[in-house]
Amino acid sequence: MKNLTDILSQRISQAMEVATGQNCPDAMVTAAKDVRFGDYQSNGVMALAKKLKTNPRELAQKVIAELQIDDICEGPEIAGPGFINLRLKTDFLAKVLLEINSDTKRLGIEQTEKKETVVVDFSGPNIAKQMHVGHLRSTIIGDCICRLLKFAGHNVIRQNHIGDWGTSLGKVILGLWHMCMDEKRHNNELYYTKELQELKSNIGNKEKLEAIGKRILKLHNEDWLADFEGEKGNGEIYFLPFLKELKGRKENKLWDKIIILYQYVNLLEESVDGMNLKTTIRKKNDGQWEYPQIPYESLSRHITTMLQEIDKIENGQEKEAWELITKISLKSCETIYERLRVNLTSKDECGESFYRNKLASVVEELQDLKLAVESDGAICVFPDKEKFKNKDGEPLPFIIQKSDGAFLYATTDLAAIKYRINELKAERIIYVTDARQKLHFEMLFAVARKAGWASDDIKLEHVTFGSVMGEDGRPFKTRSGENVKLAELLDEAGGRARSVVEEKNPDLPAEQKIKIANAVGIGAIKYADYSNNRTSDYVFSFDRMLAMEGNTAPYMQYAYARVKSIERKAAEKGIDFKTERANCQLNLSEPQELELAKHLARYSEAFEIASADYKCNFITSYLYELAQKFSSFYNACPVVIAEKAQRPTRLLLCDLTARTIQHGLNEFLGISVIEKM
RNA sequence: GCGCUCGUAGCUCAGUCGGAUAGAGCGCCGGUUUCCUAAACCGGAGGUCGCAGGUUCGAAUCCUGCCGGGCGUACCA
Known part of the structure; x- marks a missing residue:
């Protein structure tokens, strides 16, 4: 059934049409602002009078004369400059209420006439971290939007665009490697926990940090050199068997450890940054293994690069570790979703890794379309040079491939738009993220339109939200400054x-x-x-x-x-x-x-x-x-x-x-x- | 610098897209219990809607300028 505002609007609009000859004028019916004005009020006459350059009160009189509404309301009253005030008849109200009462499933809410396929992208936690208060809003607001649209009758497709492919993954994989070496070579003494404490307590003390960094690096290099059979660095002795073993362990215990390991690698790399410490990596070039030295602080980034080529057989260690981490982490997210009563399950998960094989062609296509160009070594699209500018007033690029060849979330988001429109048949795509990402989405949408991937009849919407603050008015954090889990x-x-x-x-x-x-x-x-x-x-x-x-x-x-x-x-x-x-x-x-x-x-x-x-x-x-x-x-x-x-x-x-x-x-x-x- | 965003009662926030005398809650003051959960209800005080202009019958809402806060602004997501 139609709601009361719609019924009243329709009646008044009709009367306005008869009185003026205008086509479907808006009656602007809302619930009355004040009980003294009755139950509903119509403000449309004043707007129409303005348009027709006539006296609003007189027009209101004419409209009322044409208005047939005595089955619903007591005689309508004109008030002020031209409001029409409406008071519901009690027996009509009773009739409406009984109808709503018998509509047990929908309580009077109608289905939409224009059913759409809507993709809602929300929550999107990062696999390497515990869900914290920063994920709360996207998760629950996104869920509410899905519920509303579903109830309206739309075909809603939930997409949890999880961060399972970025640099933080490289850090966790490196963390797991440390855990392996600790258990297999250092008697399970949890050296990383101790080092983490020491690094924490020496933040800012460069000399001390350098000493710690050198000590860890020495141990690291010895461990790495010990872990191969055949090809150097292949992890055959310790790491690969360890990963297999981990699959049988208790997930929540392992997850707690992963959190610490991630912090360890993060802080370690931060601490040794710029100290000129080098470590050896392995790398296949034209089918030949090479062993170059790289800065210690960029080791996790190197692992991330390998992750990008995870489907190659030589990156088996990374692949195993990645699969393990993803599984454990998602489990912990799903527990949170259940507690929050958020309808997100494994079938809604479609994270960054899903698009990994689609990224190169995104860049190629944009280059073929002459939209993507090289700039400072990176591949960029400049969607609107007038609108998007940087600090110096120069055109702002939408970077889709870094100068080191890596893809970014911009690339993934573009691939996702294509997938959602072409495969999921989305007619509307809603992104629920905080307001800080506004510029990113404006550029993303602009590029998708320019490339012709999203035609004008596809709605692309960025639904933003504000931040959660603490009672001190600053972003909500724990006393020690960490995100609240x-x-x-x-x-x-x-x-x-x-x-x-x-x-x-x-x-x-x-x-x-x-x-x-x-x-x-x-x-x-x-x-x-x-x-x-x-x-x-x-x-x-x-x-x-x-x-x-x-x-x-x-x-x-x-x-x-x-x-x-x-x-x-x-x-x-x-x-x-x-x-x-x-x-x-x-x-x-x-x-x-x-x-x-x-x-x-x-x-x-x-x-x-x-x-x-x-x-x-x-x-x-x-x-x-x-x-x-x-x-x-x-x-x-x-x-x-x-x-x-x-x-x-x-x-x-x-x-x-x-x-x-x-x-x-x-x-x-x-x-x-x-x-x- | 430029862009986005916010500024409403002592505090926390609404305000349905230009409508009538700007609303809630907390806090404050006062009242209500032989009766279905008083974890409640009823009443009261409290505002120059950041400031100054403009648009019009009418502005917290739209426009311009200023003040103040937040965010963003090339290889993080």
């Missing part, structure tokens, strides 16, 4: 919610307490994020998001739990509330009943605004107002002990409120409701 954040929210449950409802069984704490804690984090305007930064505060007062998940969940409590009470008293509700002829009389009923009838309006601009906060605002109106109603209108004439109506209002809250939280935001809290 998502897993720890969820743990803490659950823990805090748990202690509230212990305090408020100590007699519940432990299992149920855990369930409640999870729903409340994780719901609170998600809800707090969704309830802010997507594009602005917001301040992360456990105290605020877990508060029962205000626009929070617990407040909403509480309203739901109250309805369920009423139903339990009714059942105790032997009231057959299901039957009573089912046969209900609505009798809306109390102001709180009317307010609640009117708001319930507006669910689809909130949905439409939210999905049109990917504004999750319109869903939360709507739900919050609903819960507020329900709470007022709850306070003023007893249900179980109500008169026979009132009880069915109130039971129905309760039930529809609960179902709407449940639907909004569960279906669109992935937040669970609970029966008791």
Whole structure:
């Protein structure tokens, strides 16, 4: 069914058309800004009067004269410069509400008329790192967008563009090698953990760092030279067998180690940068092995280069290590997704590595099209020399191949656009990333259009969001300045919610307490994020998001739990509330009943605004107002002990409120409701 | 330098794309419990919408300038 704004718009627009002869003027109907103006207001007459250069109040009179709306509203009123104020008739409202009530699956929300195939690119964690608070917004906002579009009837394809191919992978592979040498040659003494500590505590102390760097390098070179059989550096003795062995180990333990190893390699390379320490690598050139020396700090980058040619047989070590790391890391991401109730699984994963064999041809095609040129040794496209400029006012390049031959995320993103349009048949592609990447996407889209890979009827959208800040107003970090791990954040929210449950409802069984704490804690984090305007930064505060007062998940969940409590009470008293509700002829009389009923009838309006601009906060605002109106109603209108004439109506209002809250939280935001809290 | 973005109550934030007297929550002040979960409800105080111009019946919203914060601006993602 159409929502009330649309129905009213249509009627008024028609009247405007008859009154002026204009073609389909916009009636601009919105919910009234103030209760004194009625329920809905139309602002369209004033805009039309301006266009026709006529008096808006007189025009409003003419429009009203043509307006046939007495089946829906009390006589419309003209106010101010030319507003048309509308007040719903109670019996019409009742009729609408009963229709919504019987529409159990959709609660009055219509399907779209223009169904599209939409690819949504979101989350995109890096394989080498734990998911941290920086991944939160893309992950949950992306999920909400998918849920909204899916419900609207679109064919939604989720794409988790994971970072499984970049320089950080080279670092983790090198880290695993250190772990191998530690276990196989150095009695499992965790030397890298010790070295990491020492490097950390000597940051800035160049002499000390140089000594440590030299010590590590010496050990490193000895280990590397010891690990071959036949061809030098082939890893036959230690590394390859070690990788096979790791596959049988416990994944989460291994993952914890990988985190440390990554930090170790990262800090080590940072520390020895510019110290002129050299290490030997192996490299195949025209079928012949060569053993050049390279700076120690660029060893992981060299491994990354080998990774780019992972399908060559001589890079078997890298391939094994890469597969192992990817598997373990994704497992840890999936655990987070499950906890967050984000619908991302292995079937949605389509990371950088997926495009690895498509990158060279992206560059070649752009060169053939004469769009890509060489500049300072790199292959670049200059999509719009007037629009995109660098610091010196010169044209800004979109670099698709570095001077060392490596491809970049720009290249991968281009390959992904082609794949999504040609193979996935995308008609709309949505990228959910933070606002800092705006320029990148503007250039990306420009290049894709220029190359003719994305025709004008394909929508390319960059959906941005702001940063998560700490209570000090600076980017949200731990006290020591590290990114806050998502897993720890969820743990803490659950823990805090748990202690509230212990305090408020100590007699519940432990299992149920855990369930409640999870729903409340994780719901609170998600809800707090969704309830802010997507594009602005917001301040992360456990105290605020877990508060029962205000626009929070617990407040909403509480309203739901109250309805369920009423139903339990009714059942105790032997009231057959299901039957009573089912046969209900609505009798809306109390102001709180009317307010609640009117708001319930507006669910689809909130949905439409939210999905049109990917504004999750319109869903939360709507739900919050609903819960507020329900709470007022709850306070003023007893249900179980109500008169026979009132009880069915109130039971129905309760039930529809609960179902709407449940639907909004569960279906669109992935937040669970609970029966008791 | 240039580009993007933000500046709304003491604090945290809305504001449906130009509409009526700018809204919530927290905090503050006051009230409500023999009755369905008071983790609640009801009422009150509190704003020159960064500043200055402009566009028009009408501006927090659009335009211009200025002030202040954030981000981006060639081989990271």
